Amino acid sequence: MTSRVLRSRRNTVIGIVLTAVMLFPVYWMINVSLTPQQDMRKSPPDLLPLHPTFTGYRAVLDDQLPYLWVSLLIGLGTVTLTLVLSAPAGYALAKLRPRGAGLLGLLLLIAQMVPGIVMAMGFYGIFLNLGIMNTWWGLVVADSTIAVPFGVMIFAAFMSGIPDELLSAAKVDGANLWRTFTAIVLPVSRNAVVTVSLFSFLWAWSDFVFANTLDAGGDMRPITLGIYKYIGNNNQEWNAIMATAVIASIPAAVLLVLAQRYVAAGVTAGAVKD
Amino acid sequence: MRISRSAVSAVVACCALVGASACSGSGSGGGSSSGSGTYTFWDPYPQFDSSAAWAKLVASCGTQAGVTLKRTALDTTDLNNKALLAGQQGSLPDLMMVDNPFVSTLVQAGVLTKTSDLGLDTSALQKNIVGAGTTDGAAYGIPIGANTLALYYNKTILTQAGIDPASVKDWASLTAALKKAKAAGKKGITFGAIGTEEGSFQFLPWFWGAGGDLNKLDSPQGVAALTLWKDWVSQGLAPNDVLSNTQTTSWQEFATGQYAFGENGTWQLANAEKAGFDYGIITIPGQNGGSAPVPTGGEFVTVPVQKDTSRYAVDKKIMECLTSNTNFLSTDTTLSYIAPVSAVQDQQVQQNPALKPWVSAIAAARGRTSGGLGTKYPVISEQMWTAVQGALSGGKSPQSAMEAAQKGVASHQS
Amino acid sequence: MSTAHADDLHRSAATSRAPSEHADPPPAPSRRSRWVPRGSQLAAWAFLLPVVVYLGAFYAYPLYRNVDLSLRHYTVRSFVQGGAPFSGWDNFRQVIDNPTFSTALRNTMVFTLVSILFQYVLGLALAVFFHRGFRLAPTLRALFLIPWLLPLIVSASTWSWMFNSESGVVNYGLHLVGVGKVDWLTSPHWALTSVIIANIWIGIPFNLVILYSGLQNIPAELYEAASLDGATGWQQFRRITFPLLRPVSAITVLLGLIYTLKVFDLIWIMTRGGPGDSSTTLSTWSYRYGFGSLLPDFGPGAAVGNILILIALAFGLFYIRLQRSQPA
Known part of the structure; x- marks a missing residue:
């Protein structure tokens, strides 16, 4: 028992060290966001922001906070749309063996290779014609194109691991395909749901290309576009650019930590229940 | 000045390859036809939000011309790309501020109107500054100022x-x-x-x-x-x-x-x-x-080609307003540019003697695309x-x- | 512990997939005897319909444009006004004859394979580590995702800050341990290494999250049984974790390959593909054609892009073969 506690404590320490190493660049970004212009290229660099300047943060807090809500809205919208589209498709590919599934799989693969800028330029024409330029939900549609092929492939990979017996049993119990999907497949695939949600949220949150091409003139713009304000015509205000990134990532990071805790708890509970 | 931000623009224009979309021809001039009283304006000054002096000047020039001028600010590289894309889709704005070395590219793409066709004259402006926006002897815009x-x-x-x-x-x-x-x-x-x-x-x-x-x-x-x-x-x-x-x-x-x-x-x-x-x-x-x-840096006010040529009259008024001597003075002070007119340059130096070496540098400057290079x-x-x-x-x-x-x-x- | 026993363990691991299955799982069904409901073709496509419509609506057009651009001779004028002449394989020939092609191809391969190798190995090691479930593990694991919250412009710029040869913290660290200055971003020998390091960093969270989810799907009973039998940690990893993680590993590596082949903004921000072509990959090269100068050259750019798509397709076909040959 004590050795177990000891080991757990040792793991925690190692975990903290690893996380610290991983997040060093993030720390460095924060450090830069606090560094006055004249010290940014100081050699050797200051390891700690000893003479912090908060001008970047002040500017960002004054200008950018409303955009956070838009980013959140777009992120959650993208998660929803991605799940709705990709979970049933992943199930079909993994378990229903439709003819032409291989071809569809390849198409999904190719779809992911289309560079973002090409997609964005394609959307430009499509959005103009549909009249959904500069709307936040148009951006949700665009952002989910990054995540949908990913989602389908992840769901297919995870759902192919569900034992067929489980599904046959449901069939014997008289459940139709849809019911089998919602009552058995989805709950068992909780991990895949979490993974896909996580990445679709992250992609939408940090997207720049689509936002810039399709929503630059909109009234509801995500926070990534806020960085623009600090990109002068000849000069970049790196304090403020970095500060925007820091401020934009704090609420999302909190959300992630909470979600992970919830999910971790849910998965354990689920495992017992199953 | 075109300059920098390429890092940013890279992400802006992100991801590689190729471009374009199309439905060519099917676009119906979305950007500019959003209502006869509303005119659109693009500039590469995202650092100025609606409360900035520049934004207020743009708005007031619209008002003086009797229309509402809707401004959209984009990063320079992004504005360049979007101009080509919007040209393809027929959704160019009524007026657009273009980084000077990109003017000749847009002229080649056939999306800019000759300044003389609008009935505007560029002869009062410093020759070498206008040069960057001149192709085959025709000017395609008016410089808002220059830097170097x-x-x-x-x-x-x-x-x-x-x-x-x-x-x-x-x-x-x-x-x-x-x-x-x-x-x-x-x-x-x-x-x-x-x-x-x-x-x-x-x-x-x-x-x-x-x-x-x-x-x-x-x-x-x-x-x-x-x-x-x-x-x-x-x-x-x-x-x-x-x-x-x-x-x-x-x-x-x-x-x-x-x-x-x-x-x-x-x-x-x-x-x-x-x-x-x-x-x-x-x-x-x-x-x-x-x-x-x-080399000279700085943007030109340009008027993209419109299907509805009746819009040019208003475009001309707005252009005249933006490039009046009074407005040159305030705009170039905000942007830290040198005005393309010597009278205004004198005023600038009077206000800020530190600009003196810059005015003489500009006098000896050349446009990158000048000299027939395009x-x-x-x-x-x-x-x-x-x-x-x-x-x-x-x-x-x-x-x-x-x-x-x-x-x-x-x-x-x- | 005998090898025979380990093989037993392997077999039982390979056949049991979900927590719901307990003692004595039936042998894995072969592909032929899979559970397939009746009338399933129609139903299957009903499940797929939304995605198919979505793909058709949003991907078909850009893809078509990409191919069209690469087969025509575009100038800025014909790009805007239309009427670019068909030029067959000219763009492809031009691109392949260019001396940059072989450099870019080699860099792409090195960049992709080295990135994937490290991302996967480190991601897996971290996933296994976090799977031990110690205090703070969920929180720390969530923190690992923070790099993904940052717009790439910011994270890539931070890396170029850190790698700066004069004032960067990396060289400062090396200086403290007595190593001389390295021109990370400005020497042709180091530029590719530098962008690979940054890319590995960016890719670790992706691998960690997906592999971790995969680990959670492995029933805990297997490990309990194994440790009762006296299997060591490494044996458990080799006999249970790794084989059972295979489908998830395969998809992770495949997706990683695709995303890594596509990476351009990170490299573009850090080195612009330079100095010279020393860190130019196919995707940065393609971007350079289309957007790197004041005069876009879309045709060859699209050709390079399509070559990249073909490379990804080859990996995809390989993946599908692999999946077919895989038992169960």
């Missing part, structure tokens, strides 16, 4: 190292000054030699200062300019990281107070005041003395910055780098 490059120097270091800035008259005396600074334990000079248009912009004063001709990159003059830079880097008079320096990061280096000289632009004046040390400005010397010709310039420029990168990173001699560049230009044109 000069050498900032750190007075403290120069005093310490015993350098008299007035003694820097040609390349030899400049190199001697850099050596003195290094001997005094400081660093010599910093500039931006990044592999983008920005790198070419920074290299041009030296290239032209040696008497180089963009039509012949591998001339002895061109090679001499590249040799100068390469020697500075290899002798430690300039840091190795100039290779990845944008003009902003190069400025950050100068702002550390460790560098004797920094090649940078008009727009850094405000930052120079905040740098915390005394600074001075001299024009960039030519190889054998005199001021080197410097869309040949982008091709030449790309080869030129590639040569600079190749030579400075140690891989190639200046001679062979420039020869390869000239070959690259030739093969592109064949």
